[in-house]
Structures are given as structure tokens and as C-alpha cells.
Amino acid sequence: TLLCCTAAVAQNFPNGLTTDSVDPAADSLFFSRMRERMDSIRRTEHRPTVALVLSGGGAKGAAQVGALRYLEETGIPIDLVCGTSIGGMLGGMYAVGYDSGRLAQLFMDQDWNVMLSDYVDPVYIPYSMKMYNARYLISIPFDTAREVFDSRMPEGPGYRRQTFLGSLPSGMVYGFNVNNLLSSLTVGWQDSLSFAELPVPFVCVATDVVSGKAKNWVSGSLNTAVRSTMSIPGLFEPVRSSGMVLVDGGTRNNFPTDIARAAGADYIIGIELSDSKAGYEDVNNIVDIAMQFVDMLGGGAFLTNVKLPDVTIKPDIPEYNMMSFSREAVDTMLRRGYAAAQRKAGELQALKEKVGGGRAAVLDGAVNIAETPVEIGEIVFNGVGEKEAAIISKLLSFEEGATVGKKELDEVMSRFQATGAFSSVTWSLLGHAEPYVLAFEFVKAPANNIGLGFRIDSEEWASLLFNFGLNTNSMTGSRLNFTAKLGQNLKADIHYSLDFPRFPAINLTASISQYRGDLGTPGSKYAYNASYWTHKELLYLTDVRWTRLNFEAGFKNQYINLDRSTHLGSLIEQTFSEEALKGDYLGVFANGHLYTFDDYYYPSKGTSLSFGVNYDFIKPGDSSFRPVLTVAAGFRTVVPLGGKFAFIPEIYLRGVLSTGENTDGGGHVYKDISVLHTNFVGGDIAGRYTDSQIPFFGLDNVTIADEYLSTVALELRYNPARRFYVSAMTGIIESNDSASRFIPDFSPDIWAVGAEFAYDSVAGPIKLNCHWSNTNKWGVYVSFGFDF
Known part of the structure; x- marks a missing residue:
């Protein structure tokens, strides 16, 4: 009616x-x-x-x-x-x-x-943004409320009222x-x-x-x-x-x-x-x-x-x-x-x-630049200031006077969009004939961001990741991020960076973390109860705009305090001294990562190649300390086998070099290194509990390894449906306390086989991993959510 x-x-x-x-x-x-x-x-x-x-x-x-x-x-x-x-x-x-x-x-x-x-092809997305997107289920951009109280603030195509709710997305895309x-x-x-x-x-x-x-x-x-x-x-x-x-x-x-x-x-x-x-x-x-x-x-x-x-x-x-x-x-x-x-x-x-007649031929129709590239006479940037325009212009792959088509403009637009600095970017070719004026229209994104991620698994049960970032979506200037992980093991860090248009960014990070759990020993199914907390401060340089490469180099200080009341803490104190449980370590570090995967969790192509060097040269208050050098490398690649199959080999190497030694009461000689430097292997996520933790599918618990460690894992993955994956895996772990004997005495400490069933949901992968190793026998790992 x-x-x-x-x-x-x-x-x-x-x-x-x-x-x-x-x-x-x-x-x-x-x-x-x-x-x-x-x-x-x-x-x-x-x-x-x-x-x-x-x-x-x-x-x-x-x-x-x-x-x-x-x-x-x-x-x-x-x-x-x-x-x-x-x-x-x-x-x-x-x-x-x-x-x-x-x-x-x-x-x-x-x-x-x-x-x-x-969607923007990952090849254009900065490395830091790829890592962020792989950890957070929800990302909410927002601005401050200052402008709400000022009626004189302008309104127009490039301006939006800056309230938290007002800056939330008004559509999925x-x-x-x-x-x-x-x-x-x-x-x-x-x-x-x-x-x-x-x-x-x-x-x-x-x-x-x-x-x-x-x-x-x-x-x-x-x-x-x-x-x-x-x-x-x-x-x-x-x-x-x-x-x-x-x-x-x-x-x-x-x-x-x-x-x-x-x-x-x-x-x-x-x-x-x-x-x-x-x-x-x-x-x-x-x-x-x-x-x-x-x-x-x-x-x-x-x-x-x-x-x-x-x-x-x-x-x-x-x-x-x-x-x-x-x-x-x-x-x-x-x-x-x-x-x-x-x-x-x-x-x-x-x-x-x-009506008779017929449709007359269109003599002045539009040009499809996917078929017919056109000449550009002038390029203008609307909606941004001079500094931002100068940065943006560096992302162009052509100059005024060039002939461009859809491919070139799509590439440039992908670079603009991938910066994360704009909520929208559009372009127009103005004029009725060549040369055209190429006009880009930018609408700035809310400068700040909140991120939420979660994971439920059989190792830590439930974990929540929270991020609060200020000015993180700006192209230059200061950025501040606070990140906290809540769960069985707690972690928090605050990260400040100062970005420059033409130079690497200056970064300052302070973090604190706590670990409570079991640490296994090589060749044994038994594990030591352990608990420790650590804080770390970093001052380093990096470039936030690289898309396939990340490099960090700088200074660091890290402190650890291992709980003496735990099994592992008591053992170390009895074997050495109370000083061995805790201490500050000052040093320098450099990390690099070449990353070309097209997807973080289930890539169909690409390679990940990483290295890390850490040199701790001072332990304040301990004149007997000798410097410790750690060197690590990792390699993983996807070899498409045609159809729905892929072969994925993975190799990790890590060595700990120290000139200092300690001798226990039984006359055994041990390297003068702390838990911070020790090699750990096992679990599903690299660096989950310590910076030195190397993942290995065949071990549920994190296991202490000797000073020179290598792991090899081979995966055959089948993709029967769009988001379903089935994998068969095999792998080995080899560790030795001597670099010179590592290859001559090569005999894997642990070897394992496994199978994994996974569904790549929008809320993160859902995985069931069943495995068997010669030391720990059968094991099962179940998880839902993102890795962090």
C-alpha cells in the first residue's frame, strides 16, 4: 500500500x-x-x-x-x-x-x-605493511577530535570531519x-x-x-x-x-x-x-x-x-x-x-x-588507453602539499612528455595506494586531445591506526595482539607505535621512528617480555620448567619504503633475568653462579630480509631469504665477560609443480661464537653465553619466545640446541580447493658444539615427518598439524588465527 x-x-x-x-x-x-x-x-x-x-x-x-x-x-x-x-x-x-x-x-x-x-599487487606494498597485515585481523584508521570543536575548519573533497567514529570506513572498498x-x-x-x-x-x-x-x-x-x-x-x-x-x-x-x-x-x-x-x-x-x-x-x-x-x-x-x-x-x-x-x-x-535511420558511427569516442597509449603534457598533484608532492613524484615511472598506457598508470596508482597515506587516489586525463593533463586527486587517510589480532592454539591457548599507532599513515615525520601481546606469555613494545623523504628512518624501540613454559633438551623428550623476563632497547636505521627488502642496523641493549626458582634457573645457578641468571648485554646488530612471497601464509610463488648478525661486546659489571657473536640465516622458497601442487624447501642456520668459557664442578666446559644467545628450536612460529628461536614442525616444545644449529624441512603442498591446503612434511635437526666438527660429524639429532590440514580463513589460518619425531614421538598442534 x-x-x-x-x-x-x-x-x-x-x-x-x-x-x-x-x-x-x-x-x-x-x-x-x-x-x-x-x-x-x-x-x-x-x-x-x-x-x-x-x-x-x-x-x-x-x-x-x-x-x-x-x-x-x-x-x-x-x-x-x-x-x-x-x-x-x-x-x-x-x-x-x-x-x-x-x-x-x-x-x-x-x-x-x-x-x-x-586489491594492490603485493609487489608494490612496503615490507613493513606486509608484515603488519599478516598479524592483524582488524585495522581501524582514525584521527583526533580536535577539528570537531573548531567550526572554522574547512570542508571539501579532501577533508573529512576528524572524529574517531567519523573516520571509520563507510564501505568495504x-x-x-x-x-x-x-x-x-x-x-x-x-x-x-x-x-x-x-x-x-x-x-x-x-x-x-x-x-x-x-x-x-x-x-x-x-x-x-x-x-x-x-x-x-x-x-x-x-x-x-x-x-x-x-x-x-x-x-x-x-x-x-x-x-x-x-x-x-x-x-x-x-x-x-x-x-x-x-x-x-x-x-x-x-x-x-x-x-x-x-x-x-x-x-x-x-x-x-x-x-x-x-x-x-x-x-x-x-x-x-x-x-x-x-x-x-x-x-x-x-x-x-x-x-x-x-x-x-x-x-x-x-x-x-x-524511426528508420540507424546508429551513426561515433567519430569522437573515448580513447581506451589499454589499447592506445597517449601523450602526457603536464602532471599535477591535487590534495597534497609541496613536501608530499615531491615524495609522490619520485614514485612516477614516467615524466611529462611521455606516452603512457593503462599498464603504466596502474603501476603508479598501485605505488600511491600502497603507501597507506591516502584513503583514496584517483586520476584523470584532462583535455579533448593530446597532449593531456594528467591530474591525480589525493584524499589523505586518517593519520592514526588501531590494530587487533588474535590466535588460539594448543601451545599458548589464547593470545591477543593490540597495536596503537600515531601518525603511522603519514609519508614523513614522526611515528609512534605501541604494541602489546596478552596471553600466557606477555610482551609489549613502544617504537618511535623519524622518517625522511630521501634518507633511512631513525628508529628507537623499547620492549619488555615474559616467558613461562618448558624448554626441552637435545635428544630428550623431557623439558625443564623455565621462567624469565627480558627488556630490550634498540637504536637503528631502516628504510620503510622498500617493498621486497628490509634492512636494519644499529645498537642494542638487552637484559635478562631467569627465575632461580624454576628447574632451569636452579640448574644454571648450581652449575655456575647467580650472576649467570641475569645481566645486561650491550652490542650492535644487523638484520636483512629479502621477501618476494605473494602471500604470507600460503604463497604460490616467491622466496624468503634472511640473515642476522649480533655482536654483544659488553656486559656491565662483569669484567670476565667475553664478546659473543651470533650469525643466522634462513631460506624458504616455493617451487610450483603445476596445477595445485607446490614444493617448499626451508633451511635455517644459526651459530654462536664466544671466546669465553666456564667449567662446572664436574669439569665440563661450557661457552660463556646466556639464554639470550642460546640456540632454540621447535614450535610453529619463529622468534615466538626468544629472538633466537627457529621453528620446526616436528617439535611441540621449544628445545635448547648446541652452538651450531641447522634445520631442513621439505613440504609438499596440495591446494584441492580455493582456501584449503593439505601438506606432507619431513625434516631434520642437526646441532653441534663445534663448528669444525659440524660437517664431519653430521648425524641428525632429530628427524620428523608430519601432515598438515589447513583452511586460510579471513580471520587467519585454521591448522591441524600431526607429526612424529624420533625423540618426542607423536605430537599434534592446532591453531586458529594469525602468527605473532
């Missing part, structure tokens, strides 16, 4: 439209201009005019392309195209010269999983890849203009959630218009323009035949994709819910507008929905759309006899 009442009064809105508009005056000016154009066609071509109207429907828009192919075959001229959502996108492309064949190719060629996301695609397709028609000037006049509809009215895009930026009309609430962030917050136009007018009528078209052809009323079993996810709201809010206008076309084409695609972007689904919908139009052959032929 409510929808019927809405429809009954719909014609009372200005310009005879079925929905209220944010700018009736601009609409009226456009309609007046279009009616003049329609009159001119009638006078000069001696025929009635025709408008094509395309409804919303997501992936089902492929059926509209199929129907459009049949319309082109009939030769019916199109004088105006109107659309909403996917219909608006297709209509916009049709308006600048894309025929059904090119539109069908666009549908078929896209990777829609990428297109409907803000902002449309990074969709924006890039649209910009690459419409070169030559990206300036602000009246859409009556396009090769085929065009209108699309978005909804302004501030006023609750329809935004009828009759002028402005074609890319902005098209992006806003398909901004599905909850999936895409709204488009902010001229004080409006714009979402999918289907929430107000999903089938804008009223606009075609107001523009003076004599005949209207509509291609309509609405579904039958959704049932209980049809509403299953956030997209289904969003589309139900779209249908409910736009229902009144739809009931009126669906009656207006002279010919309505409705493809028969009940089994598909707005997310059916698979190649098979698209191909089927293209064919069914064509068949649906073919079923209207009688009506279309009758219309053809009335």
Missing part, C-alpha cells in the same frame, strides 16, 4: 519526475537543451527520437549488453541513454562510443574479484580498481561538461544520502557520475561531491524512464533486470541485504517507471544475481540478453519502421 501511494504521487515532483531531485534547476536546463536537440533531430532527420534506459542489476548487466547487441543489429538509432548502477556504467560507456562488442569484451576480460576490491578502469576507458571525455555534449547524450542516477533525494547526473565529471551510480551501500564507499554523499541510484530510481520522457524522447526502449520478490533463502549475506534495501527504497519510483517504456526487454536470468561475475555466468547472460531482445523482434521491427 505504501509503495502504491508513493507511486501515485510521484509525478508531483519538479520536471515531471517520479523522484525528488537535489538540483531541479540543473535538471530543467538539461531537459530544455535535450528537447531542443530532439526537435532538431525530428526536423533534420525526419524521424521520431529514441531513448535507451538500462536498470541496475550488478553482474546481470551482462544481459543488457547481449540485448544491446540485438538492438544494434536492428539499426534503431539511440538519441539518449539513461541508466542506474551497472546500467549507468554501461550507459556511460555506450555514450562515449563503446558498442556491444567492446562492452561484452570488458565484461569477459575483467578479474571481477580484483575489480570489486581495493572505496573502488580503487573500478576507478582505475573507468579512468582508462573514458580518456578524452574526463573534463567537467554537460552530458548533452557526449557523442550520445547521457544521464545516470545516484542517491544523496544527506538529502535523501536523487542526484540526476546531467553534467560534471563522467567518471564521478558513473562511479557514484554504482556505489552499492555497504560494499563501496559513497562518493563525496559538492556537499553530497552519493550511493547507488537504485535506492531512489532504479529504472529512470521518467528522465527519458522528461528529456523529450518519443519512444523509450527499456532493458530491465529486476528480480522477483526475494524469499527467506535468498537473503544470505551483506550484499543480499544491501540489495533488499535498494529495492525497498526505490520501489515506489520503479512501479511507475516500469510502465513507461514502449518496448521492455526483460532477460530470463533468475538463477543469477548481482555478483554472478564468473566467465561462464557472464557468457550465459550475454546470450540470454540477446535472446530476450530477439523475442521482442516484432515490437522492435515496428519501432524501426517508425
Whole structure:
């Protein structure tokens, strides 16, 4: 009843439209201009005019392309195209010269999983950001509340009210890849203009959630218009323009035949994709819910507008929905759309006899720079200051005067997006002919960040990771991070860095951690109860912008205090002295990591190669201390075997060198090293309990090893389904207290075999690892969540 009442009064809105508009005056000016154009066609071509109207429907828009192919075959001229959502996108492309064949190719060629996301190839993402993303399930950007209390703060496209809640995301994706695609397709028609000037006049509809009215895009930026009309609430962030917050136009007018009528078209052809009323079993996810709201809010206008076309084409695609972007689904919908139009052959032929003519060739269509690179005359950066522009310009791979295509611009945009400094980056090629002005538009991201990660496993039970970062999303200046791990073993650190545009960053880190658990001994299934706490301070240099390489070098101080009441503490105190349980160690260090994996947990390609050197040369208060040098290296790579199989070898090496020695009461000689320097091996995560811990799947407990340690693990991994993984593993551990005897006396202390079953969920891997070793026999490790 409510929808019927809405429809009954719909014609009372200005310009005879079925929905209220944010700018009736601009609409009226456009309609007046279009009616003049329609009159001119009638006078000069001696025929009635025709408008094509395309409804919303997501992936089902492929059926509209199929129907459009049949319309082109009939030769019916199109004088105006109107659309909403996917219909608006297709209509916009049709308006600048894309025929059904090119539109069908666009549908078929896209990777829609990428297109409907803000995915950036990992090759462009800084190393530090890759490591951050691998640890945190939730990352919430935010700003301070200072501006909330200052009414003089400006507002505009590059500014958002800076409150914590106000800076939270307004959609799952902002449309990074969709924006890039649209910009690459419409070169030559990206300036602000009246859409009556396009090769085929065009209108699309978005909804302004501030006023609750329809935004009828009759002028402005074609890319902005098209992006806003398909901004599905909850999936895409709204488009902010001229004080409006714009979402999918289907929430107000999903089938804008009223606009075609107001523009003076004599005949209207509509291609309509609405579904039958959704049932209980049809509403299953956030997209289904969003589309139900779209249908409910736009229902009144739809009931009126669906009656207006002279010919309505409705493809028969009940089994598909707005997310059916698979190649098979698209191909089927293209064919069914064509068949649906073919079923209207009688009506279309009758219309053809009335209008005659045919679609004139578009002589001034848009340039697709994926096919035809263009010359760049000038490059401008909007939304950033001079310092940031100077940094950004270094990320460009071309200069003014160069000829560039979609590939080059996609690469540059990926670099910009990967900085994390911007909530959105878009580009336009302004001008109607070469050389074009390349204009980048930046909207700064909230400067601060909160991260949350968790893991549940059979080793520590439940652990929570919390990060609070200040100014972490800025390109230069000071950054401050506080990180805390809560669980059986506690850890906290505070990290300050000062970043420079052209020089390595200066870093200062202070951390404290506590370990409580069991430490095993080589070749034995027994373990010592141990408990210790340690703090560490680091001053070092690094470069935060490297994407595949990380290098750190600097000074450090580390203190350890081993609890004398534990089994291990008591043993060390009795064997040596109380001083052996604790102490400060001052030294220098250098670490490097080459990292090219395409995924942190289940890479399909790439290599990880790491090294570390630590030299402790002073133990304050202990004149008998001799320097300790530790050297470590690690290697892991993925060898694709074709299909769903991969071979993954992994090698770790670590050596401890010290000139100092201690002798116990029995005459045994021991190296003068602490728990901080000792080799540890075992467990699933490297460095989980000590910096020197090397992972090994075949040991549940962390085990003390001799001074020279190597592990080798070989994994054969099978990927039977998209996120499922099954692995078979084997490996060995060899350790020796003498470097000279390491190779001659090589005889593995431990060898193990295992199998792992895993599912890579959005909340972190779910793993079940079953293994057997010659020392510890059977073991099981279960985990859910990220590694930290």
C-alpha cells in the first residue's frame, strides 16, 4: 500500500519526475537543451527520437549488453541513454562510443574479484605493511577530535570531519580498481561538461544520502557520475561531491524512464533486470541485504517507471544475481540478453519502421588507453602539499612528455595506494586531445591506526595482539607505535621512528617480555620448567619504503633475568653462579630480509631469504665477560609443480661464537653465553619466545640446541580447493658444539615427518598439524588465527 501511494504521487515532483531531485534547476536546463536537440533531430532527420534506459542489476548487466547487441543489429538509432548502477556504467560507456562488442569484451576480460576490491599487487606494498597485515585481523584508521570543536575548519573533497567514529570506513572498498578502469576507458571525455555534449547524450542516477533525494547526473565529471551510480551501500564507499554523499541510484530510481520522457524522447526502449520478490533463502549475506534495501527504497519510483517504456526487454536470468561475475555466468547472460531482445523482434521491427535511420558511427569516442597509449603534457598533484608532492613524484615511472598506457598508470596508482597515506587516489586525463593533463586527486587517510589480532592454539591457548599507532599513515615525520601481546606469555613494545623523504628512518624501540613454559633438551623428550623476563632497547636505521627488502642496523641493549626458582634457573645457578641468571648485554646488530612471497601464509610463488648478525661486546659489571657473536640465516622458497601442487624447501642456520668459557664442578666446559644467545628450536612460529628461536614442525616444545644449529624441512603442498591446503612434511635437526666438527660429524639429532590440514580463513589460518619425531614421538598442534 505504501509503495502504491508513493507511486501515485510521484509525478508531483519538479520536471515531471517520479523522484525528488537535489538540483531541479540543473535538471530543467538539461531537459530544455535535450528537447531542443530532439526537435532538431525530428526536423533534420525526419524521424521520431529514441531513448535507451538500462536498470541496475550488478553482474546481470551482462544481459543488457547481449540485448544491446540485438538492438544494434536492428539499426534503431539511440538519441539518449539513461541508466542506474551497472546500467549507468554501461550507459556511460555506450555514450562515449563503446558498442556491444567492446562492452561484452570488458565484461569477459575483467578479474571481477580484483575489480570489486581495493586489491594492490603485493609487489608494490612496503615490507613493513606486509608484515603488519599478516598479524592483524582488524585495522581501524582514525584521527583526533580536535577539528570537531573548531567550526572554522574547512570542508571539501579532501577533508573529512576528524572524529574517531567519523573516520571509520563507510564501505568495504572505496573502488580503487573500478576507478582505475573507468579512468582508462573514458580518456578524452574526463573534463567537467554537460552530458548533452557526449557523442550520445547521457544521464545516470545516484542517491544523496544527506538529502535523501536523487542526484540526476546531467553534467560534471563522467567518471564521478558513473562511479557514484554504482556505489552499492555497504560494499563501496559513497562518493563525496559538492556537499553530497552519493550511493547507488537504485535506492531512489532504479529504472529512470521518467528522465527519458522528461528529456523529450518519443519512444523509450527499456532493458530491465529486476528480480522477483526475494524469499527467506535468498537473503544470505551483506550484499543480499544491501540489495533488499535498494529495492525497498526505490520501489515506489520503479512501479511507475516500469510502465513507461514502449518496448521492455526483460532477460530470463533468475538463477543469477548481482555478483554472478564468473566467465561462464557472464557468457550465459550475454546470450540470454540477446535472446530476450530477439523475442521482442516484432515490437522492435515496428519501432524501426517508425524511426528508420540507424546508429551513426561515433567519430569522437573515448580513447581506451589499454589499447592506445597517449601523450602526457603536464602532471599535477591535487590534495597534497609541496613536501608530499615531491615524495609522490619520485614514485612516477614516467615524466611529462611521455606516452603512457593503462599498464603504466596502474603501476603508479598501485605505488600511491600502497603507501597507506591516502584513503583514496584517483586520476584523470584532462583535455579533448593530446597532449593531456594528467591530474591525480589525493584524499589523505586518517593519520592514526588501531590494530587487533588474535590466535588460539594448543601451545599458548589464547593470545591477543593490540597495536596503537600515531601518525603511522603519514609519508614523513614522526611515528609512534605501541604494541602489546596478552596471553600466557606477555610482551609489549613502544617504537618511535623519524622518517625522511630521501634518507633511512631513525628508529628507537623499547620492549619488555615474559616467558613461562618448558624448554626441552637435545635428544630428550623431557623439558625443564623455565621462567624469565627480558627488556630490550634498540637504536637503528631502516628504510620503510622498500617493498621486497628490509634492512636494519644499529645498537642494542638487552637484559635478562631467569627465575632461580624454576628447574632451569636452579640448574644454571648450581652449575655456575647467580650472576649467570641475569645481566645486561650491550652490542650492535644487523638484520636483512629479502621477501618476494605473494602471500604470507600460503604463497604460490616467491622466496624468503634472511640473515642476522649480533655482536654483544659488553656486559656491565662483569669484567670476565667475553664478546659473543651470533650469525643466522634462513631460506624458504616455493617451487610450483603445476596445477595445485607446490614444493617448499626451508633451511635455517644459526651459530654462536664466544671466546669465553666456564667449567662446572664436574669439569665440563661450557661457552660463556646466556639464554639470550642460546640456540632454540621447535614450535610453529619463529622468534615466538626468544629472538633466537627457529621453528620446526616436528617439535611441540621449544628445545635448547648446541652452538651450531641447522634445520631442513621439505613440504609438499596440495591446494584441492580455493582456501584449503593439505601438506606432507619431513625434516631434520642437526646441532653441534663445534663448528669444525659440524660437517664431519653430521648425524641428525632429530628427524620428523608430519601432515598438515589447513583452511586460510579471513580471520587467519585454521591448522591441524600431526607429526612424529624420533625423540618426542607423536605430537599434534592446532591453531586458529594469525602468527605473532
